[in-house]
Amino acid sequence: RNQSANNQSKKIAVIVSTLNNPWFVFLAQTAAAKAHSLGYETRIFDSQNNTALETDHFENAIASGYKAILLNPTDANGSVVNVNRAKAAGIPVFCMDREVNSANAATSQILSDSYSGSVDVGKYFVQAMHKKGKYAELLGLVSDNNTWNRSKGFHSVVDYYPGLKMVAQQGAEFDENKAMEVMESILQAHPDIEAVFCGNDAMALGAYQALISAGKAGKVKVFGFDGAADVVQSIKDGKIAATGMQFPQVMAQTAAIYADEYFKGKRDFPRKIPVSVELVTQKNVTNYIAFGKKN
Amino acid sequence: MSSNKYRAYLIKFQPLIALIVLCVVLSILSDKFLTADNGWNVMRQISVNICIAVGMTLVVLTSGIDLSVGSVLALCGAITAGLLKNGIEIPSNNLFIGFTVLGAIVMGLLVGSIIGAANGYTITRFKVPPFVATLAMLTIARGLTMLYTKGFPISVLGDNFAQIGTGWFIGIPVPVWISVIVVLAAVAVTSKTPLGRYIYAIGGNENAARLSGININRVKIIVYSMAGALAAVGGMIVTSRLDSAQPNAGISYELDAIAAVVIGGTSLSGGRGSIWGTVLGAVIIGVLNNGLVLLNVSPFWQQVVKGLVILLAVIIDKANSKND
Amino acid sequence: MSSNKYRAYLIKFQPLIALIVLCVVLSILSDKFLTADNGWNVMRQISVNICIAVGMTLVVLTSGIDLSVGSVLALCGAITAGLLKNGIEIPSNNLFIGFTVLGAIVMGLLVGSIIGAANGYTITRFKVPPFVATLAMLTIARGLTMLYTKGFPISVLGDNFAQIGTGWFIGIPVPVWISVIVVLAAVAVTSKTPLGRYIYAIGGNENAARLSGININRVKIIVYSMAGALAAVGGMIVTSRLDSAQPNAGISYELDAIAAVVIGGTSLSGGRGSIWGTVLGAVIIGVLNNGLVLLNVSPFWQQVVKGLVILLAVIIDKANSKND
Amino acid sequence: MLVAQNITKKFSGVTALDNVCLELYAGKVNAILGENGAGKSTLMKILSGVYPDYEGKVLLNGKQVNFSNPREAQHAGIAIIHQELNLVSHLSITENVFLGREIVNSWGMLNKQAMHNKTRELLNRLKLSVGADTLVVDLKVGQQQVVEIAKALLTDCDVIIMDEPTSAISESEVDVLFEIIEDLRRENKAIVYISHKLDELFKIADRYIVLRDGCTIESGDMKGMTHDALIHKMVGRELNVIQKGDNRSADAPLLSVQHINLQHPENSKRLLLKDLSFNLFKGEVLGIFGLMGAGRTELLETIFGLNHQSANGELQVEQKAVNFKSPAEAMKAGITLVPEDRKKHGLILGLDVKTNIGLTTLETMQSFGWLNEAKEERLAKKYIEVLKIKTPSTTQTVKNLSGGNQQKVVLAKCLATGPKVLMLDEPTRGIDINAKNEIYKLIRELAADGLGVIVVSSELPEILAISDRILVMAEGNLTAEFTAAEATEDKILKAAIPNSI
Ligand SMILES: Nc1ncnc2c1ncn2[C@@H]1O[C@H](COP(=O)(O)OP(=O)(O)OP(=O)(O)O)[C@@H](O)[C@H]1O
Ligand SMILES: Nc1ncnc2c1ncn2[C@@H]1O[C@H](COP(=O)(O)OP(=O)(O)OP(=O)(O)O)[C@@H](O)[C@H]1O
Ligand SMILES: [Mg+2]
C-alpha cells in the first residue's frame, strides 16, 4: 500500500549521549541507518554528555515534528524528565544501551547490562590472575555514573578476593591519550602490578601503549570494555586479555525496528530487553567482530 | 545625535542585524521555526546562558573574565539539590538540618557568590590575572562538585523545585521570567548606578579610576561575586529542569557565555559594551542551535556551521561599528 | 645588570621557585618521583603541551590568544593518519595518491599553519577579537575532524611513524628532542630576530608599533600560523604515540597551554614574557599531573589540588616579581 | 619643499581641518601656532601618513605624495615626533629607537651591539644620562619625550616634524634640543615646530603658520613679529594677562607636610624624597619648581596617598594628623590631584566628557544607590562652561578632544570634589596661551575662595606668574624657598640645579 508514502512523512530522532567516542558514534549511526532503510527520515542529536543539552534536543525534536525517539540517555535519572516530556507529547521513546530509571516512561528499553557485563569481566579477571596480585583500575569520566556502574560491577566480584590488591584507581576520561599518560605514571609508582582494568576499550588501548613504552607489554594483563575493532584485533594478537563485548548493532537495530512496528500500530512492547554483554577472550575471540558477533 | 550616544546605540543594536538575517533565513528554510512553541523553547533554552552571560558581561566590562562559571553552576546546583534531598547531617552529635526549597536555593546562591568573591579576592589581593584565577577555580569547583556528589547525580527533588525550570507564570515559562528579571536588574545597575559607572571606568582606565578615588578592589570583588551568583541562578534552572543535579553539568558553558558577550559587541579589553548586546548575542546562539536542528543539519556539520555563523555575526558587528 | 636584563631574568626564573618547591615536596612524598624513568615519562608527556604552549606564548605576547589549538591538533593528527593509511582517492577518475610518512607529516603541518593563518586573517582583516575568532575555529576544526574521521579513530599507522612518539635517539625520547628543538627555535625567534621584536612591540603598544611602520597584520598572521603549525606538531606526537588518531584528541588542551604560559610569567595583556618561562610552566603542570598519580590522589581531589597549585604557582611568581 | 593644499579632514562630529594650506621651506624652522583644537596635530598626522584619508593634496618636492601608512612617509624622508608619547613601555630605549628599522646581520639576526652603540651616541647627543638598555617604563615623562626625539633623529630625514616636543622637558633639555635643531637647519632640513611656548618660537623659529579652528589664518616670517601680534592672530582677540592679589591668610596652615621620606620602588636604599617639610596656607598658591626627575611628582603622589607603603612622615590637614592609604581617603579629606600624565592617570579616554567629570563625585549624586543623571549632566555642563572646554557635547568621547581640552576635563573632575587643597602637576603641559591664562586666572580665583593650591611646573615663567610662594626641589631635596617678591629666574634655577653636577 502507500506505506512508504506515509513513512516519508514520519521522522525519527536518534538522541545519543555523546559522539566523542566511537562506540556511541557506531550506535547512533547504526540506529539511524536502520531507521532510514525502513524508509524514515532520521537525524542524530549529540547530547555531549550534557543532560541539559539532551533536554533541549528533546524540546527541539518534539517541536520540529519528530514522531519517535531512539534514545541513548546521558543519565539514568536526569533523562527521565526528558522521556516523560516526549511521552506527554505522545511520542514513543526507545532506549538503547543505557536505561532510564522509570518503570513506564519509555515505550521500551533495549539495554546492555554494563553492570553484569563487568561482573563477567571481573570473574574472568579473578581467574586470569589466579586470585592474587596487584592491579590498577582506570575509570572513565568520574562525573559520569556509567563509569561507576562498570567499576562497581567489577569490584562486586574482585573485592571478594583478598589476594587481589588494587594499588591505584585513577580517572582517564575514556580517552586513549589520557589513559596512556596516567598508566605511564602508575607504572612508575607500581612497577609490580600484574593487571589493569579499564572502563572502556579506548583506555585499554592507551594503557597498552604505555606498557609498550615501559617495556612491560605482555607482563601486565589489560582488560577493557565495549568490544571496539582495535581491541578485538588486539585480543587476537594476545595484546589485550579480555573485553566485555556489547552489541550496539543489535540494540540500535532492534530499537529502530520497534519504532517502525510502533508506527504500524503495535503497542505491547516488552518494557525491558536486556542484551547481555559477552566476555571476549583469546579463546572465543574468533567468533567476534567489532561491536558484534560473526554470523 | 551625539557621536557617543550614536556609538552606544550601535554597540547595542549591531547584533540585531545578524539576528534578523539569521531569523529570516531560518523562517524561509523551515516552517517550524516561527511557531509559538518553538519560540518558547528557544527562550527557555537560552535563559541559562543569559543568566551566565549577563554576569560575564559585568566581569568583562572591568576587563576581566570568568572561566569558572560552568563549574560554579554545577556546584551550586548540586548543593541546592543535596540540601533539598538530604539536608545536612552531622552524625557525630546526630544532628540533622532539613531545608525548604527556598532555603536550599538561598544556600546555593550564597555559595555561588562566595566562590565569585573568592575569585575577586585572589585577583585583587594577589594580582593574579583573572584568566588564571578563574581557570584555577574552574578546576577547583568541579572537583568540589565531584566530592560533594561522589560523581553521582542527585535526582527527584520534588514538584515545587521543578517549577523553577518547568513551570509557567502568566503564560510565560518561569525560566524566561528569571532571565528577564536578571537582564533588567543588570541593565539598571550598569546604566543607572554609580557602581555601573565604576565598572565601565575600571575597564576603561584602571589608573585613572583609582586616582578618581574609586575603590577598585571593592568593585571588582562585587562584580565577580555577582557573576558567581548568576552562575548559581543558572544552576538552579538547569537542576530544576532536569529534576536532578548532574555533576558534569555546565561543562564549557563559559565559552557560550563569552561568545554571547562578544557577539553582543562588548570589548574583551573592557570599558565598552552593554547588557542588551549580550542578550542579543545569547539569542543569536540559541536561535542558531535551534535552527540547525530544525534544518536537520548533521551533528558534525553543525559544529562547522555554528563556528562560521558566530564568526559572521561578529564580523557584521565590526563592519557596522564606526569605532576602531 | 641593566634593569631590562634584570626584569627579563626575573620573568624567566620566578616559576623555578614554584617548580623546585613542588619537586622537593613530591620527592619527599614518593620515592618513585626522582627516578630516571619517571623523568623521561614526564618529559615525554609534557612534550606535546610544550609545543602547543610555545605557539601560544607567541600569540599571547602579541596580546592575542588561540583557543583552537586543541581542535587543530586533532584535525592535523587525523589528516596525517588518514593520508598515511588511505592516501587520497578520487573515485570519479579513479585516481589514487599515496603518501610517505614524511609526505603525510608535511601535509599535516601545512594544514595546521593554514588554519592558523586563517585565524590570523579573520583577526586582522575583520578586527574580530582573537578570543572569538579562535573560539569559532575551535568548533569548526573539531567539526572538520569529525567529518574527516566520521567519528572513528584511524589506527595502525606503521612503525616508522610510531618512531616519532615512541622512538629514542641518542638516549633521549624523540618527542623530547622535538620539543627541545621547538623551544630553541622559538627562543631564537623571540630574542634574536626583528620578528621577535615586533611581536613584543605589538603586544606592548600596538599603536606605537604601527606608527613605527611595523606591518601589524603581517606579523600577526605569521604568529597565528606558527601557533597552528606547532599545534600540528603536537598532533603528530600524540597520534604517533597512540599509533592512532583520535577524533576527540586534544579537547581542552588550550587551557593547559594557556596555564603553562601564564604560570611562566607571560602577561596575557601581551608585550611581556618569555619562552623559557612557558617551558617551566609546562614542566610544573606535567610534574603535578605525574605526582598526583604517583601519590594515587583520588580523582576527585586531584582537580582541587591541581587548581590550588596552579594558583599558588602564579601567586609565588607575582610575589617575587617587582613589576606591577 | 613640502606643500599641503586645501587639506580638509573630518572626524565623526568635528571638522578638524577646513581646507588648510601650508608651505614648508628647507633650511628653515617652520613654527605652527594655534589654540588647543586648532588642528595642528591632525595636520601633522596627515603629512606623516597616520591619516591616509583626507581631502586635498600633499606635494613633496613638487611631486604629489599620498602616504597610506607612516612607514611610507618615513621612506619619503618625513620623520615626526608625536604630541602624545608613542613608546613601548616594556622595551628598552634601544629597542624603541630602532623599532621597525632594526639593524640585522647577514643571517637576518639582530645586531644588538650596533644598535646599542648608535643609541648611546644619540642619547649622549641629547644629553640624556640613562643607559640605552633602560626600560621605557622606568623613565619619567620628560625622559621619555627625549627618547621620542632620539627616534626622530635616528634616520636622516629631510622633513622633521616636532609636535610639542618640549611640553614635558625642562629648560636645560630644551636648550639641548635647540642646538640640535640649529644643526638640522644648517643641514638644510625642513623643520616643523609646534609649541604653545611662544618665547621658544621667538628663539628658534624662522617662519610661522597660524591655525585657528582648523583654518589657516596667516603665515610669514618670524622676524619683526611681536608676542602680542602672534597671540592676536591665534586667538583672534586681545588677552588680559592676569595680575595676582595676595590673599593668603596668615592663620594656621591648611596642609602641613613634615619629614616626608620615600623609597625607590625597586631599591629601598635609594630615597626619591629626602625629609621634606613645608606648609600650605589657606588662599595661597604654592609653586614647586625643579628640573625633570627632581621628585615633584613623587611628592604630590605621596601626599595623595599613592605610596603609603614606601613613604613615611607626618601629614596634617587643618591640624588634624592624617595618614592616607588611598586617593579615596585623601579626597575625602579634601585633597585632590591633577596628575602629570592626563592620558595614563587623568582620564578614561573611552568614556564621554560627562562621565569623566562626574566620576569623582558620583556618591554625592546618588540616592538609594540610584544615580541622578540630571545632576551629573548639570555638573558637566557647569564645568564645560566655567573652563570653556571645547567639545561638541557632554557625551563626546574624551579621546577625541584635543590635548588642551582633555586637560581641562581632568581639572573639572578634580574641582568637582570641592577640595580644600588642589595639587596640580604640570597643569598647563600642552595647553595654549589662551587656555593657560584661563587656568591661571582660575587658580587665582580658587585661591581667593580660600583653597590652598600647589602647582608643580617645569616652566619658570609660569611658576613666577602665579605663585605666592615658591619651593625649589633638586634630587628629592627641598633646596630653597622664596616669596613671590624675592624670587627671580636665576635664583630659582641656581637652587634647582643638583649640586652633584
Ligand atoms: N581621532 C579623532 N576623532 C575625532 N575628533 C578628533 C580626533 N582627533 C582630533 N580631533 C578633533 O580635531 C580637532 C583638532 O585636534 P588637534 O589634536 O589637531 O588639535 P591641536 O591643535 O593639536 O590641539 P593641541 O594644541 O591641544 O594639541 C579637535 O577639535 C579635536 O577634538
Ligand atoms: N617607578 C619608578 N621607577 C624608577 N625610577 C623612578 C620611578 N618613579 C620615579 N622615579 C625616579 O624618581 C625621580 C623623581 O621622579 P619625578 O617624576 O617625581 O620627578 P619630577 O620632578 O616630577 O619630574 P617631571 O618633571 O618629569 O615630573 C626621578 O629620578 C625618576 O627617575
Ligand atoms: Mg596637538
Ligand SMILES: [Mg+2]
Ligand atoms: Mg613629574
